[in-house]
Amino acid sequence: MLHEDVVSRLRHMLIDGDIAPGSRVPERELCEALRISRTPLREALKVLAAEGLVVLLPNRGARAAKLTRKGLQDLFELCEGLEAVAGQLACARITGPQLESISQLHAEMVGHYRAGDLVHYFRCNRLIHEAIVAAADNAVLAATYESVSARIRRARYIVPMTADDWTRAVREHEGILNALLRRDGEGLAHILRTHLANKRAEVETAGFIEAEAPPASAALRVSGASLRRAARQPDTSRG
Amino acid sequence: MLHEDVVSRLRHMLIDGDIAPGSRVPERELCEALRISRTPLREALKVLAAEGLVVLLPNRGARAAKLTRKGLQDLFELCEGLEAVAGQLACARITGPQLESISQLHAEMVGHYRAGDLVHYFRCNRLIHEAIVAAADNAVLAATYESVSARIRRARYIVPMTADDWTRAVREHEGILNALLRRDGEGLAHILRTHLANKRAEVETAGFIEAEAPPASAALRVSGASLRRAARQPDTSRG
DNA sequence: TCGGGTCATTTTGAATGCAAAATTACGTGA
């Protein structure tokens, strides 16, 4: 188990909610589940704390970060900015194959929309946004986007949409694809911004907020069995 | 020596160039200089690697990250986007006292410009940009900006300017202050973007690039004495 | 002198051990 794997594994356990937001990160359990000692685990926790996924309380261990309404808003605002920048750069730099690939993803996504397949729709949706960021050809931007978007992923890609929301989102994606094809950086930046701002409004409306996890609540305490289950899951979310 | 202090101390040694870009990070020396064992130092290095300030080579230790031309460009592009977002949000959220404080900083900065005091000019300049980000009232944005701007700080605030560059920069700052006073988010975002893009052009022109540090070069290897000197320096760059 | 190979030394990555702090459990008195 390489160091980077430990960070990645834990990151996804946190993003996927295998470790409940606000709950303690059980060092001992995780060491056993991941078959590593405390040293590499603690190094990973420090890294994840820097990413904002966990909070470290001095002498009182780590807790899975809990998104407040304000925190979620902050992340969405930043993400809007990042996607806008990415869109602008992507229009200037996107290659033929990349454009081709995004067009295909778009068509596929529309298919899932028509079929009412929300899960696969969201997957294509996410891949399109990530492909635009990749097309911007900016490593720091991509890394920052990855980190920020991961933290709002559950809100963004899980909160239920009304039929109208969904229709509007697909229409916006038509605009995104068109702007890319026209290499209209300003236009794309604007659409991406609006697109995500709309999603943010949906999330706000739905009142998405992390569940509370009182310090000693047995109900929300992470079970060893569930951690071992989560630890077995490979890193599936990328690509 | 608290964990966060170790990270902060190392971060500034890297940003200030006390550890030459591309050179090995001497674990042993630093442990002695900071009076800590390898465990907390290695935790700090992992965090700094996540921030992009050092690169970790498996089984071959850590090296201070070296900015390539492309890497620097990427950082500037991202920073432009971050400042633009910050400016837009700041216009909507800035408080009276914050605006007052920025006005004062601006006046002070113009004074330093008139006096030809580049060092204090740069300091005010940086504080203004940081104040705008702070006024955006977005914690993740602020943290991201802090990280990104730190990495381009030396390029941004040290590269020599021509007299014309300087004059133009001051004029742009007049525009920044005016946009803030008018609460013109779009306008401010645009000026901030242009302002930083101009700086990027200056840096490109000056050909700022990190010095090479060949693996076994004694000339560029960090000396124990200089590390101990750097380690004594407190964290002075913030505020 | 130079190239290649072997062995000693150093450095890295991770596990273990230990002291300090925090948490929990328990007992006492009201």
Add this chain to the structure above:
DNA sequence: TCACGTAATTTTGCATTCAAAATGACCCGA
């Protein structure tokens, strides 16, 4: 029964230790 103080237990943070890998020193033959 409940509040409070004390002791046992657990958890945390760091130092130390140990095996594996990499680095460098040395030697030999051409």
